[in-house]
Amino acid sequence: MREKLILVGNGMAGVRTLEELLKVAPDKYEITVFGSEPYGNYNRILLSPVLAGEKTIAEIMLNDRQWYADNGIMLHCGTEVAWIDRARRRVITADGASAVYDRLVLATGSNPFVVPVPGKDLPGVVTFRDIRDVQAMIAAAEKYRHAVVIGGGLLGLEAANGLMRQGMSVTVVHIHETLMERQLDRVAGEMLRLSLEQRGMHFHMPAQTVEILGEKRVRGVRFEDGSELYADLVVMAAGIRPNIELAKKSGIYCERGVVVNDTLQTYDPSIYAVGECVQHRNQTYGLVAPLFEQARVCANHLAHFGYLRYQGSLVSTKLKVTGIELFSAGDFNGGEGSEEIVLKDASQGAYKKLVIRGNRIQGAVLYGDTVDGAWYFQLMRDGADVAAFRDQLMFGQAHLGDAGHGGQNKAAAMSDGMEVCGCNGVCKGAIVKAITEKGLFTLEEVRAHTKASSSCGSCTGLVEQIMASVLGGGYAAAPREKPLCKCTDHTHDEVRKAIREQHLLTIREVMTHFKWLNPDGCHSCRPALNYYLLCAWPAEYQDDPQSRFINERAHANIQKDGTYSVVPRMWGGVTNSNELRTIADVVDKFSIPTVKVTGGQRIDLLGVKKEDLPAVWRELGKGGLVSGHAYGKALRTVKTCVGKEWCRFGTQDSTAMGIRLEKRTWGSWMPHKFKMAVSGCPRNCAEATIKDFGVVAVDSGWELHVGGNGGVKIRPTDLLCKVATEDEVEEYCCAFIQLYREEARYLDRTAPWIERVGLAYVKQRVVEDTEGRKALYARFIESQKYAQLDPWAERAQREVQKHEFTPLREVV
Amino acid sequence: MQWIEAGCLEDIPILGARVMRTAQGDIALFRTANNEVFALNDKCPHRNGPLSQGIVHGNRVTCPLHNWVIELVTGSAVAPDEGRTACYPVKVEQGVVSISLRPDELQKSA
Ligand code: SRM
Ligand SMILES: Cc1cc2nc3c(=O)[nH]c(=O)nc-3n(C[C@H](O)[C@H](O)[C@H](O)COP(=O)(O)OP(=O)(O)OC[C@H]3O[C@@H](n4cnc5c(N)ncnc54)[C@H](O)[C@@H]3O)c2cc1C
Ligand code: SF4
Ligand code: FES
Numbered sequence: 001m002r003e004k005l006i007l008v009g010n011g012m013a014g015v016r017t018l019e020e021l022l023k024v025a026p027d028k029y030e031i032t033v034f035g036s037e038p039y040g041n042y043n044r045i046l047l048s049p050v051l052a053g054e055k056t057i058a059e060i061m062l063n064d065r066q067w068y069a070d071n072g073i074m075l076h077c078g079t080e081v082a083w084i085d086r087a088r089r090r091v092i093t094a095d096g097a098s099a100v101y102d103r104l105v106l107a108t109g110s111n112p113f114v115v116p117v118p119g120k121d122l123p124g125v126v127t128f129r130d131i132r133d134v135q136a137m138i139a140a141a142e143k144y145r146h147a148v149v150i151g152g153g154l155l156g157l158e159a160a161n162g163l164m165r166q167g168m169s170v171t172v173v174h175i176h177e178t179l180m181e182r183q184l185d186r187v188a189g190e191m192l193r194l195s196l197e198q199r200g201m202h203f204h205m206p207a208q209t210v211e212i213l214g215e216k217r218v219r220g221v222r223f224e225d226g227s228e229l230y231a232d233l234v235v236m237a238a239g240i241r242p243n244i245e246l247a248k249k250s251g252i253y254c255e256r257g258v259v260v261n262d263t264l265q266t267y268d269p270s271i272y273a274v275g276e277c278v279q280h281r282n283q284t285y286g287l288v289a290p291l292f293e294q295a296r297v298c299a300n301h302l303a304h305f306g307y308l309r310y311q312g313s314l315v316s317t318k319l320k321v322t323g324i325e326l327f328s329a330g331d332f333n334g335g336e337g338s339e340e341i342v343l344k345d346a347s348q349g350a351y352k353k354l355v356i357r358g359n360r361i362q363g364a365v366l367y368g369d370t371v372d373g374a375w376y377f378q379l380m381r382d383g384a385d386v387a388a389f390r391d392q393l394m395f396g397q398a399h400l401g402d403a404g405h406g407g408q409n410k411a412a413a414m415s416d417g418m419e420v421c422g423c424n425g426v427c428k429g430a431i432v433k434a435i436t437e438k439g440l441f442t443l444e445e446v447r448a449h450t451k452a453s454s455s456c457g458s459c460t461g462l463v464e465q466i467m468a469s470v471l472g473g474g475y476a477a478a479p480r481e482k483p484l485c486k487c488t489d490h491t492h493d494e495v496r497k498a499i500r501e502q503h504l505l506t507i508r509e510v511m512t513h514f515k516w517l518n519p520d521g522c523h524s525c526r527p528a529l530n531y532y533l534l535c536a537w538p539a540e541y542q543d544d545p546q547s548r549f550i551n552e553r554a555h556a557n558i559q560k561d562g563t564y565s566v567v568p569r570m571w572g573g574v575t576n577s578n579e580l581r582t583i584a585d586v587v588d589k590f591s592i593p594t595v596k597v598t599g600g601q602r603i604d605l606l607g608v609k610k611e612d613l614p615a616v617w618r619e620l621g622k623g624g625l626v627s628g629h630a631y632g633k634a635l636r637t638v639k640t641c642v643g644k645e646w647c648r649f650g651t652q653d654s655t656a657m658g659i660r661l662e663k664r665t666w667g668s669w670m671p672h673k674f675k676m677a678v679s680g681c682p683r684n685c686a687e688a689t690i691k692d693f694g695v696v697a698v699d700s701g702w703e704l705h706v707g708g709n710g711g712v713k714i715r716p717t718d719l720l721c722k723v724a725t726e727d728e729v730e731e732y733c734c735a736f737i738q739l740y741r742e743e744a745r746y747l748d749r750t751a752p753w754i755e756r757v758g759l760a761y762v763k764q765r766v767v768e769d770t771e772g773r774k775a776l777y778a779r780f781i782e783s784q785k786y787a788q789l790d791p792w793a794e795r796a797q798r799e800v801q802k803h804e805f806t807p808l809r810e811v812v
Numbered sequence: 813m814q815w816i817e818a819g820c821l822e823d824i825p826i827l828g829a830r831v832m833r834t835a836q837g838d839i840a841l842f843r844t845a846n847n848e849v850f851a852l853n854d855k856c857p858h859r860n861g862p863l864s865q866g867i868v869h870g871n872r873v874t875c876p877l878h879n880w881v882i883e884l885v886t887g888s889a890v891a892p893d894e895g896r897t898a899c900y901p902v903k904v905e906q907g908v909v910s911i912s913l914r915p916d917e918l919q920k921s922a
Contacts, residue, residue, distance in 0.1 A: 438892075449892045520827060520845050523867040523874035523881075546827040550865040550876040558876055562862040808819040808830035808841060 002030045005302065006091055006101040008081045008246065010035025012044055013275025013291040014107030015063055020299035022071055024517065028303060031073045032099055034091065037130055038078035040064045043439060044130070045288060045471055048320050051134050051162030055436065062439045084250035086268055103302060106247055106258060106266070106273040110240040110286070115150060119212030125234045128159045137235065141166035144232035148172075148221050150209055151237035152179040154319060159235050160201055161321045171229055172196075173221065174205040175238075183317045183328040187344065188351055188367040195324060195349070204229060242277045242284055257284045262309040264298040274298050280312060287315050288441065300489070307515070308489055316377050318370070318468035323412055325465070327373035330363030330380055331355060338362060343394050352394060359387040359758070371411075372396035374464040382481070385758025388718055411465035420462050423455035428466060435470045443467065456712040485524035487517045492528070492745040499536050507533065507544055523549075528746035531633065534669055535741050538783035545801060551631035554804060555791045556613055564613060565606040567630035568620050569666065572640040572658035572678075573601030582623025590616055600637035600675070602628060611805055617792035626790040629666070633747075635737075636675045638662040639687065643680030643697070652697035654680035657726055661695075661733055667787040668737065668780070671744040671753075676733070689717045692740075692750040693733055698722075702729050706736060706762065707754035715751040718759045721767045735766050735776035742779075813901065815910040821849065822907060829864040829873070834913060839900060840864035841909060842873060842884050850884035851902045851911045857882070857895025 005021075007014045010033050018031060035041075039061070046060040068075040080094040090100040112127035114120050124144075126136050137159070140147075145168060149160045152174030160170045172179075178189035179196075193203060204223075212234055213220040222228045242257035253259050253267040257279030264272050264280075274294045276286055285291060290313035300308040316329035334340050338357040344350070350368035354361055354376065360383050364376040375396070379386060386393060414420070416429030434440060434449045446463060447454040453463040481491045488495075495510060504510050507529045511521060521529070526547035533541045545553045556564035570579070583603060587595055594606040608616055617627075629635060640658030644650030658678035665676075677686040678695040688694030690710035694717050696703040701724040705717035720736070723729055739762065744753040754762060766773055794800040824830045824843040831854060832839045838854035840863050850871070854864050861877035871884045881890040887899040898915035 518870055520869045522869045523879065526867060526869065546825055546868065549867065554865075558862075558865060560859070560877065562860075562865075803823060803825065803830065807833050807838075808823060809817075810833035811816060812833070812835055 003028065003102040004100060005029035005031045006099060006104045007031065007033045007107060008084075008091065008104065009107035009109055009275065009277070010037065010039075010041055010075070010077060011107060011109045011275065012041065012062075012288055013109070013295055014105060015041040016292050016295040017105055017107065017274050017298050017302070018071075018073065020296050021302050024299060024305065025303035026071075029103075031071075032101075033068065033073055033075045033077075034079050034081045034093065035075070035077045036080040037132075039131065040067065040075070040077070042131065045320075046436065047128070047131070047134050048158040048162055049470075051128075051137060051159065052165040053162075054165075057131060059436060081246060082249075084246065084252075084271070086250060086252075086271070089270065102270065104271045105298065105302070106252075106271060106277060107275040108243040108246055108277045110276040111243045112236060113239040113241050114236045115209055115238050117209055117211050119214060119218070120236070122212055122214050122218045123216065124214070124218035124232060125212055125236065127236050128155055129240075137163060137233070138166060140233045141168050145169055146171075146231050147233040147235065148229055148231040149235045149237055150221075151235075151239065152176070152203070152205060153182065153237070153239065154180060154317065155240075156235070156237035157196070158320055159237050161196075161199075163233070163235070164199070164201060168233070169200075169202070171202040171204055171231075173207050173209060173223075173229070174203070175208050177206050179203075179205075180317075180319070180328075183365075184326070184367075185332055185353060185365055188326070188328075188353070188365045191349065191351055191367050192319075192324065192326060196321075240276065240286055242279065244277055247273070247277070255279055262297075262311060263301045263306075264294055264310060265301070272298050272302065280310065283312055285313065285315065287317070289313060290315055292441065305515070314377075314381055316373065318373075320469060320471070325366075325368055325370040325412060327364065327366040327370040327468070329373070329377050330361070332363035332365045334362070341390075341394055354393060356386065356390075359385050359390070361386060369396075370468070371461040371465060373468075374461050379755075382756055384756050385760060388759035389755065411462050411469065414462075420466070421450075421452040421455070421459045424451040426450050426452040431463060431466050432470060435467060440467075441471065458712045484528060485522060487511075487521050487525050488514055490514050495529070496532050496536070499532055505533065505537060505540060506542075507547060521547075527552075527633075531669060531671065531746050535783075538786045545804075552633070553801075554610065554613065555627055555631060555795065556608070557631045559606065561607075563607045563609055565604055565630070566608050566613070566616055566620075567598065567602055567604045567628040568625035569628040569662070570602035571662050572638055572655055574640070574655060574659065575603075579623055579625060582620060582625060585623075586616055586619045589619065592616075598630070598637075600630075601639045602630075602637065604630070611807070614796045614799075614802075614805055618796035621790075621793050621796055626666075627792045633670050633672050634674070635662070635665045635668050635670065636673050638665075639675075639677040639691075641678070641680050641685040643678075647680055649683060650680035650697070651699045652680060652702065654678040654686065654695070654697050657695060657697070657702075657729060658686075660726065660730065664730055664734065665737060665784075667789070668741070668784060669787065670737070670741055671746050672749040674737065674740070674750070690714065691717065693736060695729060695733075700724070702726075704729065704732055704736075707750045707759070709749055709751040713751075718754065720759075720763060731773065731777050732766060734780040735773040736762070738776040738780035738783075739765055741783075742776075813912045813914070815903065815912055818851075818909045818911050820907055821847065821904055821909055824849065824909070827868045829866070829868065831862075831864045832911070836913065838862070838864070839911065839913075840873075841902070841911070842868055844868065844871060844884070847904075849902045849904055849909050851900040852882070852884065852887050853898040853900075853915070855897055856880055857887075857889055857897050858893070863897070 041063040043060045043062050049055040081091045082094045083092045090098050092098045112129045147163045147168045147170045149156045149172045152172050160172050164170045208224040211222040218234050220230045244254045247258045248254050258273040259279050266273050275291050297308040297310040319326045334355045341354045343352045353365045355363040361380045414428045440446050453460045483489045484492050530547040551557050592605045596604045598604045638658045640655045643654030674692045676693045677688040677691045679686040679688045680697050688696050690708040694705040703722050704720040706720045708717035709715045818832050829840050829842045840852050840854040842850045856875040858880045861875040865876045866873040874881050880893050887897040889895045901912045
């Protein structure tokens, strides 16, 4: 017989827990849900747009009754649970019915805090929590004119904005001097107040309410200083309190909320709790992002997997008032030992403040231009060392030129028809529609449904802005560090560590060790694991071709029509008549339609049929040409300039240096592609300062630069150090590559990796620690022993992987 | 039903695919970790990407061009993507894989 699970509280956190549970253990429980509201589960966040008349109730339903039926869940809505009889493991409802459980999840949410003043129960005094409240406010707006909202926080301002949109004249009363004082510093709070005033909102603050006036219905509000305001509707939006009434009555240990441990278990081991009613490590939460993290962990334990822990969340906040861009996260007030960077441009209505401690971002407040909110938040979560780009932090991630969305940095300023994602042609309107109609909450979900931001990622900031304007802070639901992929909850770093320490030697062993959710993983994790194993055990590991993306399996780039392109190596960008003649002959012999000079100083043959590849390679091989790995997460090109040999400004032989580096490093597999360049003087004709590893010759030696990128997001290199000899260039280069190979996560290029670990760290490992550098260099050279086999020759001459290039059968 | 021999099970890599050329276009034959074989029209419902070149995992394949995931059993794209490619009946007997060239429309459409 299946175990019985009861959920008390049919809200966002509870139902999310069920969804997570159904994903991992669909048949484990017979599930019954009790909810005191008379509906299925709806998106509470979107009550604000409903109040503002931008959405209807029908549009904000997340799980209708059909969903419960389809999943075999018994739903009792409009039914309040009055008591949990823990001794007999059953719940008793307010109307006297009962039901038994093996496990129970409490998700009773919170109650609006009603300021305890005389008159608080008068007709015309409402809270802002559920559908009923919103319906009451909309009805009042039809009959009455003057509203007072008590509370200048997120909820109060959204209520005030909604009522204004419904045609009421609204005054916000706030006890503090600053609006949203828990999210904003004084300056940002002032700017917010100013722009709301310009929209016609009134403020009465600081002011403490002492009485609600009226006999049959509310008529006004009186304050401590004796002043009064006329009102025929009063909204109490002065905060929320965890709803722990049921838990307390049933003898479950509570403080401010129901106290749970890192597995979301209460003091009664068969009872779990999630959502706003919960107190975890002394924190309570009032935004959906952390609640969804709790839901995932709780489901993991309900399913008896038992390996996830909830460790608390970092939250960020946005305000859902159309046209106002505001972002806040972390500790933005600083204090002892912290520094602030502030930028204020009053005429543009823009304000930014970052609080930094020990080179890590502690908090951020952005007003006006919030496109970088997501970036700062990411840096905070990663605990990234920002020393190296501190002087650029303020200008944002995009100031160095982001390709692909026309330089837009404000989603609000875009019309519905404007393109947000240049790779997939997705417009703003389509994204907004998908978020509301499909009930999406996370960036991942928006990517899956709309494809926006799913390719090159340069529009991610804009997409997050759009999500924020629709969902408020609700979108920022990333755990501290992302799991490797959907098949596991373990991170890249955890997996790599285990591979090394447990001496795991196959993909299968890794998956078994970590209890992978899908038996053979997916297209994201398999290539990553293949790489990690190969990097850890260069001699022992048996490469798994089926876990490589087709380009790396076929050693050529797949094209949109299913043909392939072939790019032979042209060492340091130097060629000769023999190579060119060989290429010309191959082009003629195999009728290759396009021959193109690439951006990497070599020649691309495009449109080769797959079955011709081995023969093409054989011919190229005869002319001395080998694979250029243009298809691989591997060493790509080493661009050079003509250098001292010919150029009147050249200070060193940059061409020879480039060729030497390429010969030393070709064939090496990496977390992502890796590009190098060597320039003969600071004029830098080989563009070394936008490469993963760039070398610029100067009269006295060589400057080594790292972490550049010229692609989606331009990032110039950081100067690593200066060395005197060619041998040193090689040693530092290989040591840097090996550090990157061993420590960057799969699909991190050097630029984001360095931004995460910090230039200081890389310098310490590669420059300061001489012994360490030599050891890195030695490990690289060792692994090259197994990597420098030309894959083309192996396939053309030794028929390695022959089946890859021939059909199984032809029937015509 | 008319069966045509496609080749030996051995010749299809585990978690891989091979192509069979036919008058009606390429058919991709996939072999899963459990040694089951599935046959799909070698065209992704998105933009005709060659599914045979994708990464096979579970009973699914990821298209190499834009990462749509296709169910091997039904030929349907995994939600939220939408679309379906034809699938063909397959049998494996004594290590020999045979397929029928009449696409399996009814019983498998999910
Ligand atoms: C062929 C070439 C374009 C050309 O005709 O010149 C090219 C072609 C492709 N580039 Fe590139 N890139 C080429 C030079 C570049 C350069 C210029 C350079 O290397 O100096 C850049 C910017 C420099 C850089 O990488 O920092 C470049 C930045 C990208 C990016 C963005 C990378 C980034 O980190 O932002 C991608 C996407 C990716 O890798 O995820 C990309 C991806 C691609 C892919 C592989 C797209 C794909 O996944 O299929 C294209 C393959 C076409 C094909 O089938 O052959 N290509 N690509 C160039 C080959 C160079 C070579 O000889 O190997
Ligand atoms: C107007 C508004 C705007 C918001 N905007 C945002 C935003 O922009 N971003 C963001 O992240 N968050 C926002 N929030 C907060 C977010 O909605 C909540 O954090 C989230 O809904 C809490 O989920 P929960 O499941 O804990 O509680 P709820 O969703 O409140 O669910 C609890 C449910 O339990 C039921 N219940 C309680 N006691 C019992 C009982 N004894 N028996 C049966 N049922 C019971 C309640 O009726 C309720 O339906 C907003 C909230 C409101 C009200
Ligand atoms: S070659 Fe590069 S820039 Fe050109 S279309 Fe392909 S990925 Fe885009
Ligand atoms: S063609 Fe298959 S995903 Fe685009």
